C-alpha cells in the first residue's frame with residue numbers, strides 16, 4: 001500500500017482529493033473564501049493535469065474526488081471532467097446551482113446514474129438570510145433547480161454555511177431539504193471560515209490547519225493541506241496552508257502532506273465541525 005493510502009486508512013489524512021477547477025463565479029457571496037465573482041480571473045486547472053491526477057489517484061490510495069472553485073459549472077467542459085473523474089472514483093462537486101437551465105441543464109443530465117453527486121449551497125429555509133449572503137433571487141433559483149436535478153436521478157447534497165439560525169429556522173431548513181427527497185445524511189452544516197472575503201467582511205470563525213480537514217487540494221497555484229487553504233484576500237492568494245508549488249507528480253505534494261500529518265493528531269478537524 002502507498003504511504004498516503006496507509007495514512008488515509010489510519011485516519012491521519014482524508015481520502016478525498018480536491019481539485020480547484022476554476023476561480024470565477026456568477027455570484028459574489030459575502031463569505032466567499034476565494035473572492036470569486038464574474039470579474040475574477042478564471043484560473044482554470046489544466047484539463048490534462050486533471051486527467052493525469054484522475055489516472056493516478058486510485059493507485060495512490062485516494063478514495064474519492066472533490067471538485068470546487070469558484071463555480072465549477074462556469075467551465076463549459078465541467079460535465080466532461082466529472083464523467084472522466086467518476087470513471088476512477090466517486091466525485092462530489094460543489095455548486096451554487098444557479099446555472100442549471102438551458103444548455104447547462106441538458107449537459108448536467110448526463111450525470112444521472114453516475115458516481116457524481118452535486119453539493120448545493122442553501123443557507124436558510126426562507127429567501128431573506130440566504131439571499132443577503134449570496135445574491136438576490138438566489139433562494140428561488142436554488143429551490144427551483146434542486147427538484148429538477150433530483151427528478152433526473154442526480155445525487156444531490158445540501159450544504160448550509162453560517163450559523164445564525166434559531167432552532168425553528170434549522171428545523172424549517174431540514175423540512176425543506178427532506179421535501180426534496182434529500183436525507184439528513186446528505187445535509188451538512190458548517191461555519192463560515194474567517195478567510196478570503198469572509199475575513200474582509202469580518203465574518204466567521206478563525207480556523208488553523210488543525211481545525212480544517214486534511215484533504216489534499218490541487219489548484220492552478222500549487223497543492224494545499226485542505227480545500228479551505230487556497231483562499232484569496234484583497235486579490236492575493238493565501239499561502240499559509242500551501243504544501244508545494246509542484247502539483248504533479250503527486251508524490252511531491254503527498255510527501256509534504258505526510259510530513260505534516262505525521263505530527264498531527266487524528267480527528268482534529270472535528271473540533272469546529274468543519275467538513
Ligand code: SF4
Nearest residue numbers: 025027029032070096
Ligand atoms: S461562495 Fe461559492 S457561489 Fe458564492 S461567490 Fe464563492 S464560489 Fe461563488
